Amino acid sequence: MTAPRPAQASAPAPAPGPRTTAKIFGYPLNAWYVAAWDHEVTSRGILARRVCDRPLALYRTGDGRIAALADACWHRLAPLSKGRLVGDEEIQCPYHGMRYNAAGRCTHMPAQQTLNPSATVPAYPAVERYRYVWVWLGDPDLADPATIPDMHQMSSPEWAGDGRTIDAGCNYQLIIDNLMDLTHEEFVHSSSIGQEELSEASFETIHDERTVTVTRWMRDIDPPPFWLKNMRDKFPGFSGKVDRWQIIHFEAPSTICIDVGVAKAGTGAPEGDRSQGVNGYVMNTMTPETDRTSHYFWAFMRNYRLDSQLITTQLREGVHGVFGEDEEMLIAQQEAIDANPGHEFYSLNIDMGGMWARRILERMMAAEGRA
Numbered sequence: 001m002t003a004p005r006p007a008q009a010s011a012p013a014p015a016p017g018p019r020t021t022a023k024i025f026g027y028p029l030n031a032w033y034v035a036a037w038d039h040e041v042t043s044r045g046i047l048a049r050r051v052c053d054r055p056l057a058l059y060r061t062g063d064g065r066i067a068a069l070a071d072a073c074w075h076r077l078a079p080l081s082k083g084r085l086v087g088d089e090e091i092q093c094p095y096h097g098m099r100y101n102a103a104g105r106c107t108h109m110p111a112q113q114t115l116n117p118s119a120t121v122p123a124y125p126a127v128e129r130y131r132y133v134w135v136w137l138g139d140p141d142l143a144d145p146a147t148i149p150d151m152h153q154m155s156s157p158e159w160a161g162d163g164r165t166i167d168a169g170c171n172y173q174l175i176i177d178n179l180m181d182l183t184h185e186e187f188v189h190s191s192s193i194g195q196e197e198l199s200e201a202s203f204e205t206i207h208d209e210r211t212v213t214v215t216r217w218m219r220d221i222d223p224p225p226f227w228l229k230n231m232r233d234k235f236p237g238f239s240g241k242v243d244r245w246q247i248i249h250f251e252a253p254s255t256i257c258i259d260v261g262v263a264k265a266g267t268g269a270p271e272g273d274r275s276q277g278v279n280g281y282v283m284n285t286m287t288p289e290t291d292r293t294s295h296y297f298w299a300f301m302r303n304y305r306l307d308s309q310l311i312t313t314q315l316r317e318g319v320h321g322v323f324g325e326d327e328e329m330l331i332a333q334q335e336a337i338d339a340n341p342g343h344e345f346y347s348l349n350i351d352m353g354g355m356w357a358r359r360i361l362e363r364m365m366a367a368e369g370r371a
Contacts, residue, residue: 026291026365026370027052027172027253027254027288027361028138028252028253028361028364028365028367028368029052029137029138029368029370030136030138030139030367030368031136031138031252031253031364032127032134032145032148032149033051033052033134033136033137033253033254033285034133034134034285034287034297035049035051035056035058035068035126035133035134035135035295036049036058036132036133037131037132037133038128038131038132041059041060041066041133042059042060043059043060043061043062043064043085044085045059045085046059046080046081046082046084046091047059047081048071048079048081049295050289051135051137051287051288051289052137052288052289053288053289053290053291054070055070055071055072055079055081056068056069056070056071056135057069057070057071057080057081057091058126058133059091061088061089061102062087062088062089065089066126066127066128067089067091067102067123068123068124068125068133069091069100069102069104069121069123069124070104070121070122070123072121073093073096073098073121074098074100074106074118074119074120074121075093075095075096075098075119076095076096078093078094078095078096079094080121082094086099089101090107090108092108097110098110098119100120100121102123103123104120104121104122104123105119105120106119106120124136124137124140125140125143127145127148129145129148130148130151130152130154130155131154131155131299132151132154132285132297134148138368149251149252149255150251151255151285153257153283153301154283154301158303159281159302159303159306160301160302160303160305160306160307160308160312161280161281161299161300161301161302161312161315162300162312162313162315163283163297163298163299163316163319164298164299164316164320165295165296165297166295166298166323166327167289167293167294167295168286168294168295168327168330168331169292169293169334170292170293170330170331170333170334171288171291171292171293171294171334171337172286172288172294172296173358174330174333174334175286175294175330176250176254176256176286176354176358177354178329179248179250179256179258180212180214180248180250180351180353180354181214181350181351181354182216182246182248182258201216201217201218202216203215203216205353205356207356207360209360209363210252210360211249211251211252212249212250212353212356212357212360213247213248213249213250213353214246214247214352214353215245215246215247215248216246217243217244217245217270218243218244218245219244219270220241220243220266221242221243221244221265222241222242223241223242223244223262226318226322227242227244227261227262227278230262230278230280230302230315231262231278233278233304233305233308233311234278234304234305235264235276238264240264241265242263242264242265242277243262243263243264243265243266243267243269243270244261245259245260245262245269245270246258246259246260247259247260248353250353250357250360252360252361253361253364254286254287254288255284255285255286256284256286257281257282257283257284258282258284259279260279260280260281260282261274261277261278261280262278263275263276263277263278264276264277278304279302279303279304280300280301280302281301281302282298282299282300282319283299283300284297284298285298292334292338298319298323299316300315300316300319302315
């Protein structure tokens, strides 16, 4: 393993060993989080979604813009998501009929001749990008869409794929830990993508102020069942050894894109020629719902056989089965954490990527005065 080489050294490397990092802490608010898939938010109804423990009411205006309002009426805190849409951009409270526009300002009060100027509900910046709806719950003056994590494979014509949402019964940081260390595949996913070489292979971890990248290559190995099928989808009848790679890229606060694949052994994949292989991206972005629950949005994108809906569906369902095994383990882990509130996590070398991700989140929280 290569020790971290910070692009901007501002803190000593977290050392593996006992009691290195607290198990659970909060979430930065000056950040973009995915609230929904783009197709979930429509102009025909209101989507209720809790993000960072804040209930939101999401809908589209008549011209297709995303509106994200606090899901509580100014008058008596009735959930606006239980109301209805009126006209091109107004949402009507289901309790007493007050209406609000997409900016959160009240436009109508029943039995009132004048509108109370304080009658507003919080409205949050929302951006539609990479097939997702992103929201910003912190200081709106800092909400720069240019800082949305890069997930361009989701909408690029050079990639095809699909995904799902997991309503995960665990803290979002446990999912980050899970994805930053893929050696667990050997044990949790032994029938699909796991193999002994995962634990045996060396890896490199690098980081900067907002990202962490963990790179692992496994050369001249047997392909596990999942990757053997994918090789045969592209190269019918394939058999033999492969070179396998996993390049895990974390971008704060909670997006992880994993460059994965295999190629016929010895054909130059480690040097950059992946033409004799299959390449996919596991796209993951996790949104805290509460301290103990998360919205886990994921997709598997590929750059071969782009026109095959059959392969898209097979890959989505195959990855869904793999992630189901992760979900079961993460829920059990969260339950154990709740049952052992005084226990500190112990860390190994394989936890290096996740430890750096937590360090970045700690700095973001400290910058908001919420360390």
